[in-house]
Amino acid sequence: MGGVRAPDPLLPITGRNGSVRRGKNGARHMKIASFNINGIKARGPALVRWLESAQPDLAVLQEIKSTDDTFPRALIEDLGYNLETHGQKGFNGVAIVSKLPLEDVTRGLPGDDSDPQARWIEATVSTEQGALRVVGLYLPNGNPVELEGDGTPVAGGKYAYKLAWMARMEARLRELLALEMPLAVMGDYNIIPQTEDAARPDAWRDDALFRLPSRKAYRRILNLGFTEAFRARTQGGGHYSFWDYQAGAFERNDGIRIDHILLNAYAADLLQDCRIDSDVRAGEKPSDHVPIWAELAL
DNA sequence: ATGGTTGGCATCCAA
Numbered sequence: 001m002g003g004v005r006a007p008d009p010l011l012p013i014t015g016r017n018g019s020v021r022r023g024k025n026g027a028r029h030m031k032i033a034s035f036n037i038n039g040i041k042a043r044g045p046a047l048v049r050w051l052e053s054a055q056p057d058l059a060v061l062q063e064i065k066s067t068d069d070t071f072p073r074a075l076i077e078d079l080g081y082n083l084e085t086h087g088q089k090g091f092n093g094v095a096i097v098s099k100l101p102l103e104d105v106t107r108g109l110p111g112d113d114s115d116p117q118a119r120w121i122e123a124t125v126s127t128e129q130g131a132l133r134v135v136g137l138y139l140p141n142g143n144p145v146e147l148e149g150d151g152t153p154v155a156g157g158k159y160a161y162k163l164a165w166m167a168r169m170e171a172r173l174r175e176l177l178a179l180e181m182p183l184a185v186m187g188d189y190n191i192i193p194q195t196e197d198a199a200r201p202d203a204w205r206d207d208a209l210f211r212l213p214s215r216k217a218y219r220r221i222l223n224l225g226f227t228e229a230f231r232a233r234t235q236g237g238g239h240y241s242f243w244d245y246q247a248g249a250f251e252r253n254d255g256i257r258i259d260h261i262l263l264n265a266y267a268a269d270l271l272q273d274c275r276i277d278s279d280v281r282a283g284e285k286p287s288d289h290v291p292i293w294a295e296l297a298l
Numbered sequence: 299a300t301g302g303t304t305g306g307c308a309t310c311c312a313a
Contacts, residue, residue, distance in 0.1 A: 038313085039305045063313090065306060090306055091313095141313065190313095244313090245303040288304075288313080 029272055030127065030298045031055065032134065034186040034259055036062040036242075036289035043287055044075050050280055051079055056293055057099050058125060060136025062188045064093035071095070088118040094136045094187070100125040109137075111168035119165070122176075129298050132267065133176060137187035140165050142208030159208050162190075166217040173224055182267040182298065185226065188289065189260045191218045193228070196237035197257035209258060227268035229261040229294045230276065241276050242289045250281050259292045270296040 033056040037043040040061075051059070064071060068085045076083045076097050086107040087093035096102055102123040109120035119138040124131055142162030146154040153160035176183055192210040195201045204210035222228065230239070240255025249255065263271060272295040280290045 042305060063305090091311085143313080247302055249303095 027297060028127065028129065030057045030125075030132070030296045031293055032057065032132075032184055032186070032261070032296065033059040033291050033293035034062070034136070034188070034261060035059055035291040036138070036188040036259060036287060038063050038287040038289065039065040040071060040075075041066065042285065044072060046280070046283055046285055046287065048075055048079065049283065050277070050291060051076075051081070051097070054277060054291065054293065056097075056291075058134060059097050059291070059293075060121070060134065060186055061095040061097065062093075062136070062138035062289075063091075064095050065090060066093055084121065084123060086118045086121040088116065091117075092138055093118045094121045094138050096121055096123050096134065096136050098123070098125055100127065109165065109168050110172050112164075115165075120169075120172075127298055130182065132182045132184060132296070132298055133179060135173075135176070135183070135185040135187070137169070137185065137189070139169070139188060139190045141190050142214065145206065145208050145211065162208060163213065163217060166221070170217075170221050170224065173221060177224060177264055180266070182270060182296070183264040184261060184267050184294070184296075185263075186259075186261040186292070186294075188258060189218065190258055191215065191260070192256050192258055193218060193231075193260075197240070199238075199240065199252075199254045199256070204256065209256065222262065225265055226262040227265070227271070229263055229268075229271055229274035230257070230292065232268070232271060233274045239276055240278070241292055243281060245288050259289055261292055261294045263294070267296060270298050272297055 067087045067089050071085050081097040083097050084102050084105045085095040104124045106122045121136045124133050140162040142159045145159045146157040192198050198204050240257050241259035243250040243255040274294040277291040
């Protein structure tokens with residue numbers, strides 16, 4: 001009898017106010033989200049539909065596949081959102097949309113000035129209750145995996161680029177963590193963290209999204225002190241954020257969970273909820289990804 | 299084992 005029982009680390013956490021929602025008890029919460037839209041030119045209607053129904057206060061977008069000057073800004077701004085883009089022609093490209101002003105915007109992942117790929121954007125938003133630094137990222141896919149005979153990635157190959165990019169990411173995150181303020185790092189990580197994050201893990205075993213070196217690099221980043229918001233709220237398998245367009249993958253729920261929201265300790269203390277909007281995939285002309293969102297007491 | 303789908307841009311590459 002008696003003795004102190006350690007809390008079960010797998011129990012979903014609840015906010016300090018229990019399960020307070022937006023607007024209740026005078027608490028103002030911020031809804032932040034990430035959505036790989038797979039091309040703004042093709043996704044305008046679906047993106048607008050989701051922004052209008054989900055009403056995120058801030059969302060990071062990936063694969064806008066557009067330059068900054070060809071992005072259809074009015075789509076976003078007409079809904080009352082501010083917009084900052086970091087685009088390139090044809091591929092990649094990230095953006096932040098926000099109802100609050102976006103301050104101290106930076107573009108590009110530091111660490112390699114010769115890297116032309118647009119995959120990283122940062123901004124700060126402030127409420128009466130405090131400020132939040134936000135990173136929007138599109139982590140390299142890394143396929144095909146090309147290895148030397150000894151198993152090291154072929155220099156100049158896509159897999160080597162992925163691992164080098166993650167090392168640069170880790171270095172930048174160390175700098176951001178030193179700011180000692182709430183930080184949310186979210187986007188398309190192109191990483192399947194665990195076996196339960198794929199419907200058919202065996203099919204991904206040697207893929208750049210799941211092979212051990214990729215997951216180790218992701219663990220290294222998590223172990224800097226981040227909380228993975230979705231896993232802090234929901235355990236078990238069957239929750240995915242991406243389904244291939246081919247072979248009816250969505251209908252069979254043959255998906256993977258690769259879009260993530262990582263929170264530093266200051267932000268994790270504010271976490272109220274985190275969900276994946278899988279219904280979005282059932283809409284007209286959907287992206288192959290769906291949005292993930294978190295609610296913060298901020 | 300193969301082909302299956304989508305987006306952007308150019309007649310193929312990335313996913």
